[in-house]
Amino acid sequence: MEKMIYEIRGLSNQNDDLLLNETIFHTSNGYVGVRANYEEGYPQGYDTIRGTYINGFYDIAEMKQAEKLYGFIEEKQTILNVADSQGVKLLVDGEEFSMFTGTVLESRRWLNMLEGYAGRKVIWRSPKGKEIEILIKRMTSFFQKSLFTIEYMVKALNFTGKIEFISFHNGEVMNYSNPEDPRVASESVKNLYPFDVRIAQEASYIKARTARSGLSVCTGVKNILTGEGPLFREAVSEIDVNGFLVIHSLKADIEKERTVTLTKYTVFSDSIRCEDVELHARKEMAKAVSVNLAAWYERQKDYLEEYWDNCDLEIYGDDDLCLAVRFNLYQLIQSVGKDRYSNITAKGLSGEGYEGHYFWDTEMYIQPFFILTNPDIAKNLIEYRYGTMEGARENARILGHNRGVLYPWRTIMGKECSGYFPSGSAQYHINGDIAHSIVAYYLATKDLEFIAQKGAEIIFETARLWLDVGNYHKGNFYINDVTGPDEYTCVVNNNYYTNVSAQYNMRWASRFYYLLKENGAVDKVANKLQMTEAEIKEMETAAECMYLPYDEEYGINPQDDSFLSKARWNIGNTPKEKFPLLLHYHPLYLYRHQVCKQADTVMAHFIFEDAQSIETIQKSFEYYEKITTHDSSLSTCIYSIVASKLGMKEKAYNYLGNSAKLDLFNIHKNTRDGIHTANMGGNYMAIVYGFAGLRLKEEGLFLAPLLPEQWEGYRFKIKYEGSKIMVQVKRGTSTFSLLSGEAKQIWIYGKEYLLQDTIILTEEVER
Template sequence: MRDYIKKDPWNIIEEGFDPALNRISESIFSIGNGKMGQRANFEEKYSGSSLRGSYVAGVYYPDKTRVGWWKNGYPEYFAKVLNATNWIGINVAIDGEELDLATAKVSAFTRVLNMREGLLQRQFVATLPSGKQVQVRSTRFTSIVDADNGVIRYEVTPLNFSGKIRFTPLIDLNVFNQDSNYDEQFWTEVSRAAGNGSAVITGETKKTQFHVATAFAIELALAGEKQAINAEVVTQDKFVANVVEVNATQDQTATLFKYAAVISSLYSDKAAIQSDAEKSAAAAMSKGFDTLLKEHSDAWIQKWAECDITIEGDVAAQQAIRFNILQMNQTYTGEDERLNIGPKGFTGEKYGGVTYWDTEAYCLPFYLKTADPKVARQLLVYRYKHLQKAIENAAKLGFKDGAALYPMVTINGEECHNEWEITFEEIHRNGAMSFAIYNYINHTGDTGYLAEYGLEVLIAISRFWRQRVQWSDRRNGYIMLGVTGPNEYENNVNNNWYTNLLAQWTLNYTRESLAQVQASNPARYAEIVQKTNFGAKEDELAAWSDIAAKIVLPVDQQTGVFIQHDGFMDKDLQPMSAIPKGEYPIHKNWSWDRILRSCYIKQADVLQGIYTFEANYDKETLRKNFDFYEPLTVHESSLSPCIHSILASSLGYEDLAYKFYLRTARLDLDDYNHDTDDGLHITSMAGTWMSVVEGFGGVRVQQGQLRLAPALPKQWQGYSFRITFRGALVKVAVTPNAVILENESDTALNVHVYGAEKNLPARQILSVAR
């Protein structure tokens, strides 16, 4: 754990420059707008350790899967979101001496991520080897109003001399990925051009042939007065730049404004993309920095008005939750059904930037309750549009007749994960897809989604479960062999309780959904039956019903605990406290063989199932399972602490709930796992939000009804959050004595508070005693 980020409710602040922490800070201070993102690399040249990263949504490379031997069904490639053109670069020289924080003496260094307005700001004083001293201030943002544009204001002030300041704003396509094989590069240059005050490069990805055009237009000012641009134009392979100079007297500020445009061929015709980028950069310059900044800041302030969480009396917790909310909204906006959420978002390259089941299990609840329903709907449509690919993925593994297996990892619907125990066995992801459909409809009331998209997905997933189980005479039930549950520290197990539970639930929900669509939309039902060839070979409904009724869900008869999988109770069930402290984390200190034979759990597994279907279990069942499994869980997945925090809140384990909340909330800010340097844990950030709203706030949506049972952690004086629910926007404030509900919309709402139904009229406030 590191603790160098200054605590502040609205800002992430780093004071003082420590090169050893720079890569961590590059992740923490990342910015993005849903279409592109940028690590907090320095604008000026930096020869020290840095992970340079500029990322463009939806642009990827199919890296050839490399394994010791091939297995039938293996994916052909691992998709990776590529490090794209460096658009932020502004090299700086002072009387011919290069500014480089790796060689200069740095003082008064401050880096600030202004969360309220979505701004990255930095300032420092640098003493160059010659003794000349300059103050530098930079402000940078990726606009959430004009999402193709990134904007920089870069100011240099000579402090102890008068001299020549040379700026070299640049665009550099000569970029690498940290995880590339054999120092491969994945871009070829299509075209480049540069003029006085502008430049542009268009690159093409190898294999996938995406085009990305990156352009800039610049302005120069001295002491606030606009200067004429007389640039030296630089153009060479994969690189374009302008060189502009200004003579500044001591204490006189020279300012370069860089207006960048980044446009991909997802949004522009390749023949016009370079021109489009040039026009976009020029239009941004015409608006001007102040206007662009105001529009961007106003949009962020409006966004916060819908999704902010306030915490009184705990600045560390307040800063952390806003940081997580900020990063979620910088990563995904729901504007494009072709895009999804990678575990690192736009902040790093690990996991390839591609989509996991994290989206449905963790991110969807966040967007359901903090944004317009269309945002969450887009995440479901993304999966629907990949249904045929999911059917093809299943067919590669031998499944037939329209059975679908959604990929563990994907960017275009194809499976691209190359670890066999995940690719072939971690099939519980299919259940996350089906439950997400239910979760969306239960929350929004959009029952039309079933007929339009959802039912086809449910039929295909149910066909998969039908073929994946087998009958066991010995167990007198249906079993599922050779799977990996959410606990990836156990592979190739039989009858993983969570996986079997999801299969059972999906089969039942699909049957209910078929009946619902048949009754509400007979014409569409007939179309779906014909399209899917439903029931042509067997009575699928009867088969699904039989499996759901007889699937094995193992329970320990002595304790009443749900058994994680066959044989788990035969392990040496020593609590994680028995692990010597020097051996944490075990994935870095133990052999894989030792981990697989141990009882230790990477993340919630049985408890993930209880969380998902909590309404089906009484408190005693929850308590038995939590008390049994929590001491065995090492939380070496970022997705684990939030689930434990929520369940601990349900049980009234206040101290434990708060401990897990703080761990998940400050996971990246405090670098708990010593891996923040390779990017933030974006999808687990949604779990942080869940820990507050579903955990401490006790928010549930059951049978289409909003329910709350808030608790107040003793570390807090009070807190508040907002929920978007069926057209209403409700602010929930929790104080030591009351829960105050304020309906900030024109839609009246019935809500259950501590089990009692309350009417909350439009634009009214309701107070309920705690």
């Protein structure tokens, strides 16, 4: 049970810790996220990233190019900080509660991942000696996505008197800026203009519109005061129209040892998802207050119960790691968009880093988790890509392609937002990544209906692009001038990862074409796309002739055509302070060397493992290991998976290392800026795809568990073709159980079994 609650006692008032905890205890439901600021604020001069974010809600920001060339992107979408409803000041007989005055007798914060709220408890003695116990619970509801609640309970410990809550609803907000931090915006730009504020049915509503994207948002705030025993109450709301600020004052008498509670409801609505934002916000508010808070808590708990029942991962023998992994999975369900207008950002809804953009991280690091545990969420992520296909089509045209679509490298609503194309738009592999994720969804669910409706269209259109990008040379199909996952070598020819991924994309275009043809469902999509069987044949030929670089001398797949002819970077001789290299070396210098920011060919050997012999994979792993800096957090989990595949348990364990603890234990000292969602998914993969050797193939589900020496065991649940399966690995015993659904053929250590009830294997097989 405690492995589902993360708690800090005896809180520090250091600014850095406060910033970190704003992230750790932020609450989010995939639609709205609120950073965990103290309700009463910090003292003057403290830095804070005080933010409330709506997934997919954006403005357009200028992105000037130093030199303009054709097709260079000059504006980007950027996530917005919307109205702030976190503020609650508490006056105890006129004395204002603060963690920085009086005496803090006890203080703790916790995150309850079973019940879905962030808690805070303080016992405080005022400068004049009044003692109170404060208990605050914050929740963003998974059930009603528009709803954020703060339950603020105050108990008088040693006095009878008066208390007052001053509850703020502030429409004048800006995105975070810090002139001293090169990683975030150095100057504030106003993107969101509030234009209307009103009070209705004791709730305040503030409407605001964006500067350039033409979107609007409405926030509604309602405060309800309840208490034990007879109590005098008074509530007044004042509007400061110039400041678009509403101040709700709620006063009450409080008796010794009794509790008074402020329940603050905030609802959010935005014009992406509804026509009339105020009307919608009012309806959402009515719904929010129609049942009491306890009922919302109950629903939250139910939602999470099901979530954990689907996805729980337990590690025996390393409680910290187990907690960290669960924290990660909790953040993933907090972060992932659950409607077709949103996806999952690099920082979830916990911060503004990477501007709320969606990357390939979704498909290659996060979706694999959802595919196995919550296929409906995975499906929704694909729906989002389907919904933004027009942007991808436009992007392909900008880049000169007359057919197919090219998904943007980073985007919110579908337009390319990368300012430096060599490590942005040039990463064409995102097309293959999205195609791969659809195939993976299909392999886990066999949901051919969805493929017919939407999936195939993406697969066909992404595959078409490769035909336009590539060219034949001496009988081989070449893909020139693209960038693979490794951004330390950009705009290269025949990047192995890209080519093998394009091959897979085109082969599956053909496979789906004929599957749908058998089904009678192909004509609809083919007609829509004006696609003929001849084009499918063209794809088959290109896939067949796809050039996959291989070096005889080393017995490896070179990362690209010229990679092996470059000077090899000596990582051992590079001073520690020179990492990450991208902050200390000009891109040209990096491009000129054999040095990788992250797994590239090694990643291809995981994702497309059947394209090469195990010897090539082994030798490549050894080769690239020496020249990979892992300057990207997307790297070590992949190395861990491939090490597992190659049976190198110790290496696999070491590559996993502390990376699962990245955010919960603030390993990289940058969690203050937000969580790292891709890393969270990647670590899940390192366990389930890595140690447990899970693979989804057309032949079926494959497993081949390893147990690191340092653990006592691990256990996880997945869904496969509608059946629920649990895998438990302990020293000397692996247990595979069918928890629900039909019996399934599965492959364990390469041998086929029918999983009807439970299969117990008592020996770990050498891979």
